[in-house]
Amino acid sequence: MVLNFNQRSPFTFLMCLICTVSLGYGANVNVILEPTATSPSKLPPLSPMEETDPDPVETTQAVFTLDYPRIQIPFEITLWVLLASFAKIGFHVYHKITVWVPESCLLISIGLIVGGIMHSLHEKPPAVLTSNVFFLYMLPPIVLDSGYFMPTRPLFENFGTVLWFAVVGTLWNSIGIGISLFAICQIEAFGVQDITLQENLLFASIISAVEPVAVLTVFEDISIHEQLYIVVFGECLFNDAVTVVLYNLFNHVAALEVVEAGEVFLDIGRFFVVGLGGMIFGVLFGFVAAFTTRFTGKVREIEPLIIFLYSYLAYLIAELLAISSIMAIVICALTMKYYVEENVSQRSCTTIRHVIKMFGSVSETLIFFFLGVVTITTEHQWNWGYILFTLLFALLWRGLGILVLTQIINPFRTIPFNFKDQFCLAYGGLRGAVSFALAFTLPDSIGCKKLFITGTIVIIIFTVFIQGITLRPLLKLINVRKTNRNQETINSEIHKRLMEHTVAGIEDLCGQWSHYYWKDKFMKFNNRIIRKILIRDNRPESSIVALYKKLELQNAMEILDQMPGDISAAPSLISLHKERKNASKSRKKLLSSDVTNMHELLSKNMYKIRQRTVSYTNKHSLPNDITAREILMRRHTSLRRSLRAGSFHGTNASKMSHNYFSLPMGRSLNTGFPPGRLVHTGDGDTESEIDYPSIRRPRRVSSKAAMPLRPLNTLKEVASSVDTVDEQNEEQRGYRRSHLGSNVSRSGHLTSHLHHGSSRNYSEGDHDFEEQQSRLSPHAWVQEPQDNSDVQHPLMRRPHWLPQTPHDK
């Protein structure tokens, strides 16, 4: 720890320096600014005269002017955000800190340090965090972030539980803590008799909002099981909404002198109106947003904007109507997500995700950061009894609430929560940004605002530091049930779907319904009506097909990501390309420098992209089933497996280098072949070598054409980059084939035959693929699987395949 602090300290120091300098500067100017700001009110008639007078003088005389007040506010905001971002970067320089200490802890610590510096300089923290700023600018990104990235499917599978914990749990906490604190207030020794029940309830509602980020990071890292994960996630999301509603409600009640029973019932009714109203607005805006993106095909550049505008609009309008704006924005994000992502291009989709994540994390970072600063700089009202009891009650009621509420919900759950799960739920109840912001934005009319702020800060710091840091070791200790959530294979998707349909079917048979039943019904409705309205190219898709396409794309993307890195990093690849180019372009002229070579390589790829686009944009139908496709798939999946197998860079790099090693070997054996291979049309003499790739390529492409995402350029790049890898494989194959000698004539015959009657041959070949496998085994066709297990070049593939298959049959 000492070491990493050293590593980080330059950063921290620098940040503090920047911060203090800027603030000092800002404050200095503030002092100068103040008279001018107040002058118009004091001397209204004089000020215009004075203002007009100096202006011409300044413009004529000053060469260098400084107009700090003009930029002050945005400038300081930018610096604060920058500072917070630096802090974030700093934590990740040394990776292990964030594993053991949650990021929020670190942010608060940095905030404390900055606060300490500011305090020693007698600076006031910037009065940025007002109620309006928080609710209109800081909260929406945070909520949009969690709403948009909420895993929909598990959420709806556990929807009842999530709502139960979020709504009833929060009510339970608020009322429980509030009433027990009120009881404490009656004890004279603490000297807080003046706090009314309403104020206690208000305070309780503030500190019952739990915060997901730190907990979810830990849960993700130790891959806790899905049900628990989603319950914590959903609870945090919806209880934000409940808390804010309660907060407004109690705020309203606390302002009243006398509370009547009728008023309370009215408020309870309001509670539902607010919540449900938010939901309805969310759904409405979600659909409108999705519908709008249906028409953005021609103006891709503003696509992401639509999403943000509509979510924000939903939030603002809900705020205007005084219904739950958090509900509105969350539901809006949930609703539009799927439809929008299908309508917009791949790039817009990435942009949307990144921007949402970015704003969300910046907002949260800032709040935690301010929390640290404010802890030091603000005036505290410390009351041992009240604050310690608050802490005690917060923990107690949380634990008790989880215990009681799970007992009630368990009979309704197919998989009940056991003790360990309950412990995780109770212990994972960290308080965070929202609580702090709510406390900080309390109206000044509340008598003990300072005490409440202090209490909230104590609770946040206690939970974030102590629970946050001990959560991970504890979870490891008690060994909670785990799930491997990050694995996606076509097989498991198929089996899961089969399982779901079976369960739904059996349920129908025994006359029972559950979420599978509703899911089936909804999917039908969705496919028949909603999608037709909202989606541009409506092709209802099974999740299996979607996953299949996603994996294909992912695979291609990974190769794409790989390519530039390798070109720049691995000299072996460059020389490989050079070599190939030298061979293929021997007729023109040899290019000496590597740079020119790379340009050449790029342009060549570009050229192929053009060719390819034509071939697959007009062919939008799904791929024909072809025998060779299976072979292709085999290689393809094996490639994919190697890609997914973790150390991707390593494998691919080694593959490249193997490639390189293998090349001279092949070349030395037959130097006559390479020239023709890269030329699509080819010369007659090497027909057998050319035809095979030219048949294969469209096929490869046609499998790509099935992708629903219409990535304008990505797809093409993808196709081309895959192609380059393919080419290398082909090349090897070519060498091997010719190298095998005896096969050459036969394979040549076969491929040329295929060239003529290819399509027919494929379709008929498909039906008896298995037969063909055995029948054609001596031919070139079945050499393809050999590609992986290349026996000819021991260096090429074999070595790094073996370690990955330790669990052979």
Add this chain to the structure above:
Amino acid sequence: MGASQSGPVHLFQDLTHKTGFSIEQIKTLHTRFLYLTRDEDTLRREHLANVSDLALNPIRRQIIEAFFDKRNMGEKEKGCLQEIGFEEFVTVLSFFRPPKPHTADEEMKNIKKEKLRFLFNMYDTDNDGIITLDEYRCVVEELLSSYEIIGAENAKAITDAAMLEVANVTVGQMAPDDFYEGITFEQFEQILKDVEIETKMNIHFWNLDTMTVQCGK
């Protein structure tokens, strides 16, 4: 039913031991069974085919077959029955019984294995212990059959990719002349080892009694 009132009670108690359902669940299931069979003692395929809710299920054929599959009755023999009694009906349903809380890990593994075996049998129609490419395709096509546009070819392509995936994961390196015959049960288990079947493939038989009446319409 009224004539042999004592018979069912014994039968029910036996079934409680055998399947782990509670007496109440068995009783409601029995009511449902009688509803399905129209008060006959045995259930035949056409009874199930007439269930209207099931008509929309893409894999209803497999589901119905599963009820008449002898492998699911806990017997070693293979083959299909023409009609089943209540006991068999409950036995098949017991595959979907959620595991009791506080089940030991070992027990949990067995439960998962049983559930997986049930799924595996749905694929493996010819009882040879291997899911061949054809069998796999057949199921996937039916799974996708509710999406008209996808078409058989795509289903095939997906199955092929899936099959290759299995081959890659389970067999690993294949010799040039090797032919991958199909998925064995062990391989099936291996593919699904990360999927929590035991927590998902469950039916919560708790509000059956009210629904039997309503769904009967």
